Amino acid sequence: MEFNKTILIERDDGDATLLEPGRWATFHCRQCNTVLGDSMSVCGELKCLDSIIFCGVTDNVEVSREMECGNKGELANCIFSSLMCGECGCTVGKVVHAAPQHLAAARSLFLLHKMLVACYVLDTCSMVKASALSFEIKPLMESINEVRQQFELYFDDMKSRLAEVRKIRSKVDK
Ligand SMILES: [Zn+2]
Numbered sequence: 001m002e003f004n005k006t007i008l009i010e011r012d013d014g015d016a017t018l019l020e021p022g023r024w025a026t027f028h029c030r031q032c033n034t035v036l037g038d039s040m041s042v043c044g045e046l047k048c049l050d051s052i053i054f055c056g057v058t059d060n061v062e063v064s065r066e067m068e069c070g071n072k073g074e075l076a077n078c079i080f081s082s083l084m085c086g087e088c089g090c091t092v093g094k095v096v097h098a099a100p101q102h103l104a105a106a107r108s109l110f111l112l113h114k115m116l117v118a119c120y121v122l123d124t125c126s127m128v129k130a131s132a133l134s135f136e137i138k139p140l141m142e143s144i145n146e147v148r149q150q151f152e153l154y155f156d157d158m159k160s161r162l163a164e165v166r167k168i169r170s171k172v173d174k
Contacts, residue, residue: 024122027052027112027130029085029092034060036085036092036117043109045135048074048102051093051111052135060086061110063095078103083110092116 025039035058043053064082071077077100083093093112096103114130121128 026120026122027054028118028120028127029060029088029090030116030118030129031090032085032088033118034085034087036061036112037110042135044137046103046106046111049094049106049111050114050131052114052117052130053106054110054112057083057110057112061092062086067097074103076100083112090116 027037037054037057041054041056062084079098080094080096082091117130119130
């Protein structure tokens with residue numbers, strides 16, 4: 001949905017676009033728009049369960065007391081509880097308590113199902129389906145290389161400024 005003076009229009013851009021770092025968003029129940037989480041708590045995406053991984057969610061998310069045991073698909077041999085919207089009672093995701101190695105990274109984290117949540121992107125003031133966005137985290141080495149390149153640019157800039165200052169000082173000293 002997009003705020004357009006008095007109406008909200010739902011946007012569906014087709015292909016998933018990456019929600020880049022620095023772009024803030026809130027996540028809402030698609031049924032009743034209750035706030036479930038924000039982009040500062042997003043740890044990535046679990047494609048095999050079509051879910052966004054959160055390290056924390058709002059108090060509006062209720063964890064079911066009932067623990068389920070998966071017996072097929074990706075959740076085979078997993079113990080998990082459902083996450084529900086505290087406002088409308090809809091299921092919005094899962095929290096995995098115990099899992100085999102392939103889901104080890106998601107243990108004890110909150111998994112909000114992309115099809116069940118909407119995403120409000122703050123800088124564009126637009127509501128988009130979470131399924132239209134990608135929350136993949138770049139590999140750490142890629143991020144380190146980007147930061148290193150930035151530092152090298154700053155360092156070169158500092159060196160040339162220092163050289164200019166030295167040139168001016170030598171003229172003044174004469
Ligand atoms: Zn709801």
